[in-house]
Amino acid sequence: MYRKILVPVDLTHVDRLTRALAAAAxxxxxxxxPVHYVAVTAQTPTPVAHNPKEFAGKLAAFGRAQxxxxxxETTTKSYPSHDPAIDINRTLLDAIAEAxxxxxxxxxxxxxxxxxxxxxxxxxxxxxxxxxxxxVR
Amino acid sequence: xxxxxxxxxxxxxxxEGESDIxxxxxxxxxxxxxxxxxxxxxxxxxxVFVVSGLVVLGFVIITLAxxxxxxxxxxxxxxxxxxxxxxxxxxxxxxxxxxxLAILVSPLGKVRIGGADATPDYGYPxxxxxxxxxxxxxxxxxxxxxxxxxxFATPWGDQPLMGDIGVVEGTxxxxxxxxxxxxxxxxxxxxxxxxxxxxxxxxxxxxxxxFAYNKGLPLTVRSIFYPIFGxxxxxxxxxxxxxxAVFATLFGLATSLGFGAQQAAAGIGYVFGxxxxxxxxxxxxxxxxxITVLALISVLRGLDGGVKRLSEINLVLAIVLMAFVxxxxxxxxxxxxxxxxxxxxxxxxxxxSNPVGRDDDGFRQGWTAFYWAWWISWSPFVGMFIARVSxxxxxxxxxxxxxxxxxxxxxxxxxxxxxxxxDQVIERVSDSAVYGFVVETYVPELSLFGMLSELPFATVTSxxxxxxxxxxxxxxxxxxxxxxxxxxxxxxxxxxxSQRVFWVIFEGIVAATLLIGGGLIALQAAAVSTGLPFAxxxxxxxxxxxxxLIAEPR
Numbered sequence: 001m002y003r004k005i006l007v008p009v010d011l012t013h014v015d016r017l018t019r020a021l022a023a024a025a026x027x028x029x030x031x032x033x034p035v036h037y038v039a040v041t042a043q044t045p046t047p048v049a050h051n052p053k054e055f056a057g058k059l060a061a062f063g064r065a066q067x068x069x070x071x072x073e074t075t076t077k078s079y080p081s082h083d084p085a086i087d088i089n090r091t092l093l094d095a096i097a098e099a100x101x102x103x104x105x106x107x108x109x110x111x112x113x114x115x116x117x118x119x120x121x122x123x124x125x126x127x128x129x130x131x132x133x134x135x136v137r
Numbered sequence: 138x139x140x141x142x143x144x145x146x147x148x149x150x151x152x153e154g155e156s157d158i159x160x161x162x163x164x165x166x167x168x169x170x171x172x173x174x175x176x177x178x179x180x181x182x183x184x185v186f187v188v189s190g191l192v193v194l195g196f197v198i199i200t201l202a203x204x205x206x207x208x209x210x211x212x213x214x215x216x217x218x219x220x221x222x223x224x225x226x227x228x229x230x231x232x233x234x235x236x237x238l239a240i241l242v243s244p245l246g247k248v249r250i251g252g253a254d255a256t257p258d259y260g261y262p263x264x265x266x267x268x269x270x271x272x273x274x275x276x277x278x279x280x281x282x283x284x285x286x287x288x289f290a291t292p293w294g295d296q297p298l299m300g301d302i303g304v305v306e307g308t309x310x311x312x313x314x315x316x317x318x319x320x321x322x323x324x325x326x327x328x329x330x331x332x333x334x335x336x337x338x339x340x341x342x343x344x345x346x347x348f349a350y351n352k353g354l355p356l357t358v359r360s361i362f363y364p365i366f367g368x369x370x371x372x373x374x375x376x377x378x379x380x381x382a383v384f385a386t387l388f389g390l391a392t393s394l395g396f397g398a399q400q401a402a403a404g405i406g407y408v409f410g411x412x413x414x415x416x417x418x419x420x421x422x423x424x425x426x427x428i429t430v431l432a433l434i435s436v437l438r439g440l441d442g443g444v445k446r447l448s449e450i451n452l453v454l455a456i457v458l459m460a461f462v463x464x465x466x467x468x469x470x471x472x473x474x475x476x477x478x479x480x481x482x483x484x485x486x487x488x489x490s491n492p493v494g495r496d497d498d499g500f501r502q503g504w505t506a507f508y509w510a511w512w513i514s515w516s517p518f519v520g521m522f523i524a525r526v527s528x529x530x531x532x533x534x535x536x537x538x539x540x541x542x543x544x545x546x547x548x549x550x551x552x553x554x555x556x557x558x559x560d561q562v563i564e565r566v567s568d569s570a571v572y573g574f575v576v577e578t579y580v581p582e583l584s585l586f587g588m589l590s591e592l593p594f595a596t597v598t599s600x601x602x603x604x605x606x607x608x609x610x611x612x613x614x615x616x617x618x619x620x621x622x623x624x625x626x627x628x629x630x631x632x633x634x635s636q637r638v639f640w641v642i643f644e645g646i647v648a649a650t651l652l653i654g655g656g657l658i659a660l661q662a663a664a665v666s667t668g669l670p671f672a673x674x675x676x677x678x679x680x681x682x683x684x685x686l687i688a689e690p691r
């Protein structure tokens with residue numbers, strides 16, 4: 001039913017992604033669909049990497065580790081951004097279109113009052129993407 | 138915009154070509170705490186965020202409570218610093234210019250910000266619009282007419298280098314004296330808006346860009362001092378530098394916001410004939426609220442969709458207004474004066490920047506040292522913002538675009554606005570509106586509108602000018618809030634959005650509070666006073682910068 005699964009990852013908080021990563025891997029095996037991990041990063045040094053190139057390398061390593069751990073086919077792509085806190089929603093939508101993904105699995109927080117002011121990234125992607133979106137809470 | 142890394146790579150790829158990464162144990166964000174306040178999750182540096190916030194809050198409360206004592210105290214402090222350390226400010230300013238020019242012509246100019254193979258994040262127009270709007274914008278609106286005319290016409294003993302005066306007791310001096318006074322007024326004005334201020338910004342911006350994009354340290358002011366303090370920079374010496382930077386930035390912005398709102402309100406009152414609009418603070422507070430909302434929209438649209446776009450709109454509006462004044466003003470005279478003014482600046486800059494043995498205290502201490510302290514206190518903010526948007530440029534390109542081109546742009550702006558205003562004073566002397574606002578009665582915020590009122594379509598151009606004042610403020614306010622957000626998040630540029638919202642609103646509230654309760658002048662003096670410690674800090678930064686550049690591959 002699904003041909004390509006896209007999973008946005010935040011390499012700073014991989015510990016919070018456990019459930020979403022597991023769900024994505026299960027769906028990948030079930031439908032025989034490869035998983036495409038994407039991440040939006042700043043051009044400035046971050047806790048994860050000194051620069052975008054180094055970040056891309058770490059994301060690729062993350063993808064390979066997931067492939068080995070779950071026995072699935074994975075690809076990765078990183079998107080450097082001038083202002084990731086704001087650009088992330090737009091960039092993820094572009095990434096979904098570019099990758100031709102038809103299912104998005106992403107971790108999201110339990111909604112609270114702040115979501116009335118600005119929706120969560122997951123909420124925003126689900127509102128505007130053509131793909132099916134599975135928000136893991 | 139993206140890196141395809143499908144193929145397996147075991148080793149980390151080299152960072153955007155070669156660069157000299159600093160090997161530190163410090164991990165960006167390791168001192169951050171992530172409290173949850175109500176529905177808002179935060180990601181803030183401990184203790185920089187909390188201490189900066191409390192220090193600002195404390196200063197506002199204490200200033201309001203003890204206004205009569207602290208107002209004169211801060212004013213005295215500023216006066217003391219600019220009159221006792223004028224020589225130091227002037228020497229420091231000269232050193233910054235020389236360091237920049239030396240780097241420009243040396244082989245260090247070949248170093249590329251972000252690694253040898255990095256490509257520029259922004260094209261020239263967007264980049265220039267952002268650095269100009271953040272760095273200088275609003276001052277040009279306030280001083281573009283005021284400063285040249287003031288120097289041209291005030292026989293108050295503070296004229297540049299005791300030069301001749303164009304207007305003596307309401308009548309024009311002889312033509313040769315008038316021309317000499319005009320030339321000197323323009324040279325002195327361009328001196329204050331030319332190489333020296335931009336060199337201050339360039340040193341800070343280049344250092345920050347180098348230590349963040351090439352050395353991999355967090356994008357925060359303390360990173361510059363890694364070569365000097367080493368790992369201790371992640372402790373209290375670094376905290377103090379960052380907190381001081383937040384303090385100077387926030388009070389610099391908030392007090393300017395207060396004064397800017399008064400200028401815009403005065404302009405509205407003048408154009409639409411509402412006398413006494415500044416007798417109460419209502420109009421100014423409404424304007425502050427409006428500017429804060431605009432800045433909020435801008436930061437919520439992000440660096441590309443908000444801040445950059447607004448800066449571009451700002452630059453286009455400014456060019457339109459300048460082109461208009463140039464065309465309806467004394468066009469032919471201004472065209473020849475531009476080269477004459479730049480020539481005058483080039484010859485007089487040596488005498489003007491000489492730190493010792495001068496007898497023009499009023500000019501050197503009251504204007505030059507004050508300006509230098511002011512630019513230096515703004516430099517953490519402007520420098521950090523310029524650094525953030527300058528990745529991918531070579532150092533030579535960077536200095537050309539941050540030092541030389543803005544200096545020419547300032548010279549052009551001052552020639553058009555100041556030249557037109559001086560021309561009005563020469564033509565009509567005490568009948569001209571500018572003379573009335575600058576010399577007869579000192580109403581500095583109306584000097585620009587006075588000049589525009591004697592040109593065609595005065596109402597239209599004045600409205601454009603008011604809009605420009607508001608937009609210039611918004612472009613300083615939004616970029617300033619992003620900078621404070623980044624510093625107080627320990628160098629993270631992707632901190633939760635609620636934090637930048639907090640800083641924009643906080644800044645608006647501080648400005649409005651000071652306007653209502655009084656204390657704008659006091660706290661502006663306090664912000665400018667940070668210029669002295671920062672001047673020392675920046676001299677150290679020059680050393681760190683050169684050492685950092687030498688270590689880079691080129």
